[in-house]
Amino acid sequence: MTFCDYSLQQNSPYDLTRPVAEMAAFFGLAAQSGSENLLTVTSEGTACVAVWQGRDGRRIVSQSFAIRQDVRGEWVRCAKLAVLEVLQMAAEQQLALPWGILTGVRPGKLAHKLLDGGISELDLPLYLQRHYLLPPKQAQLLTEICLLQRRLLSAVEKQVGIYIGIPFCPTRCSYCSFPSGIVPKDEEIQQKFLNCIEQDMLAVVQLLSMYSLNATSVYIGGGTPTSLSETAFARLLEMTARNLLLPGVREFTVEAGRPDCFSLGKLKAMEACGVSRISVNPQTLHDKTLRAIGRSHTVADFYAAYELVRHSRIKTVNTDLIIGLPGETADDVKASLDGIRALAPDNLTVHTLTLKKSAPLFGSAYSSLTAEEAEMLVAYGGEVAAALGMQPYYLYRQHYMLGNLANIGYAAVGSASLYNIQMMEERHVVLGIGPASATKVPQADGHHLNKLNMPKDLGTYTGNLPQLARKRSLLFADEEE
Structure with a gap:
């Protein structure tokens, strides 16, 4: 690889800086303002496209990844796929990714969300492979864990x-x-x-x-x-x-x-x-x-x-x-x-x-x-x-x-x-x-949390316990409505 940095331009309804950086990190790339390597993530109708304009003059365009629902999670998914594709072409390197484009701590949350949204148990492994690039073994493992947890x-x-x-x-x-x-x-x-x-x-x-x-x-x-x-x-x-x-x-x-x-x-x-x-x-x-x-x-x-x-x-x-x-x-x-x-x-x-x-x-x-x-x-x-x-x-x-x-x-x-x-x-x-x-209190939509982290510092914790307990109780305010 002959490049190590990029500057980002984006034109989408959501800020995609972080998911782009997560894909770039697979290639050892870091965002740097003013870099002569320009990475653009843009909407093209109802699709997401990534474009790499290298300092060496090369211009590489990804395929269009269709946005199937106008929500941030879908834009993040498509942006990751587009950026991964264009960087693999730019680097002339095909990566083996044990967990596909999933970079979060809790991949099981995605599997649960997909099942909640109507994806069947039988279809889930293949869905994870096609839409998130999970290898077959990981897709099957995640599915089996998710189903066991639900039971x-x-x-x-x-x-x-x-x-x-x-x-x-x-x-x-x-x-x-x-x-x-x-x-x-x-x-x-x-x-x-x-x-x-x-x-x-x-x-x-x-x-x-x-x-x-x-x-x-x-x-x-x-x-x-x-x-x-x-x-x-x-x-x-x-x-x-x-x-x-x-x-x-x-x-x-x-x-x-x-x-x-x-x-x-x-x-x-x-x-x-x-x-x-x-x-x-x-x-x-x-x-x-x-x-x-x-x-x-x-x-x-x-x-x-x-x-x-x-x-x-x-x-x-x-x-x-x-x-x-x-x-x-x-x-x-x-x-x-x-x-x-x-x-x-x-x-x-x-x-x-x-x-x-x-x-x-x-x-x-x-x-x-x-x-x-x-x-x-x-x-x-x-x-x-x-x-x-x-x-x-x-x-x-x-x-x-x-x-x-x-x-x-x-x-x-x-x-x-x-x-x-x-x-x-x-x-x-x-x-x-x-x-x-x-303390984590799931919201009614099943996918977001009200959350309170107690202070790590022992003195801060012991010195403010009544106030902290009050804040924790307020996490349940939505439950009353």
């Missing part, structure tokens, strides 16, 4: 997922971009934090009652909730069970992913309070990698924690693995997946490493894997899950993701996490408690 979540009216965020960890992993801090050792500080969590929790209880909402899932995440002291952790569980384990709740999940802050006492507290699902996450089964990413536990520690949980009354166990961790080869990742297969958890989530700008590793040559190897390993993760009798039940994507792939969650029959579906597909209310949590 799992269709029975309960006004159902709600509840998330409680604990923003502490024992150490910070080098790939992590979550707004978590190192857990304070002072017991009094932890208890004062829980006072605020309880106040926040009680405000959510009021919302449940006021709007006749049916809580079906409760999820304590972070951070690492088990980084709290045994006393503080037990209190968190007790007040959650007392206030939020209402009759309709079908699952109670706790993230206990870090074996370095896991204990038998904390496990006993989870059993006593009715926790039904737990995540114990190795991320890798190689000690060298754990040291490289800043984890203070060993693979042996993970196995010990996993065995404790397996011999407890908690019925569902999830494990996570990450493809693309620093220094790991394809054989290393396969060995970790094979190790998980031997353990036979109920859920397996296969992540592809994503580094956001706040992650310590961001900007470094962090992975020795090629995009092709990463894609092969994601497929191998699916084979391992299938061998364990699991089905894919949710997925999501992220920016800066290795190989432009996806994170996929698998579950054995009857063990899929309802909260993961509620949170990811944004078709049901999710109520967030704690710093950096999000």
Whole structure:
């Protein structure tokens, strides 16, 4: 490729700067005012066309992509197709795109929207291939996940997922971009934090009652909730069970992913309070990698924690693995997946490493894997899950993701996490408690949200909790009309 920038001109009813930039990014192109390479996106009757006028004098025109409905989403789709086509011709490069023109975090939302709009279950895979350029395997995968989710979540009216965020960890992993801090050792500080969590929790209880909402899932995440002291952790569980384990709740999940802050006492507290699902996450089964990413536990520690949980009354166990961790080869990742297969958890989530700008590793040559190897390993993760009798039940994507792939969650029959579906597909209310949590209230059209993100900063959260609870309640104002 002999060019690296472009300037954009557009003539359409909607601002298409972002979708154009997303397609240009596939070619390593960045928008630059005054660039001699001009990319034009324009309407041509009821169609969208892209034109590339290069500094070398070449002029390339895409085919016309018919706008079938005058809404922004349709203009975005057609603009992406036109820009992708014209840039492939300009670069003389045919790209292999694992997810076609889909660049968002939640491709499942599109599948649900298409089904809601009348596309049949049988037609959906081919529709995704034709109109969004998804490869056949991804189109089929997305369809199967979407249909499974609709079966799992269709029975309960006004159902709600509840998330409680604990923003502490024992150490910070080098790939992590979550707004978590190192857990304070002072017991009094932890208890004062829980006072605020309880106040926040009680405000959510009021919302449940006021709007006749049916809580079906409760999820304590972070951070690492088990980084709290045994006393503080037990209190968190007790007040959650007392206030939020209402009759309709079908699952109670706790993230206990870090074996370095896991204990038998904390496990006993989870059993006593009715926790039904737990995540114990190795991320890798190689000690060298754990040291490289800043984890203070060993693979042996993970196995010990996993065995404790397996011999407890908690019925569902999830494990996570990450493809693309620093220094790991394809054989290393396969060995970790094979190790998980031997353990036979109920859920397996296969992540592809994503580094956001706040992650310590961001900007470094962090992975020795090629995009092709990463894609092969994601497929191998699916084979391992299938061998364990699991089905894919949710997925999501992220920016800066290795190989432009996806994170996929698998579950054995009857063990899929309802909260993961509620949170990811944004078709049901999710109520967030704690710093950096999000409350999402779908609007009546089924495709837009009223949303409130709690502050990431702990002091801002604790110092403004009454006002924040009020803002959260206002998200339901449309429900009253």
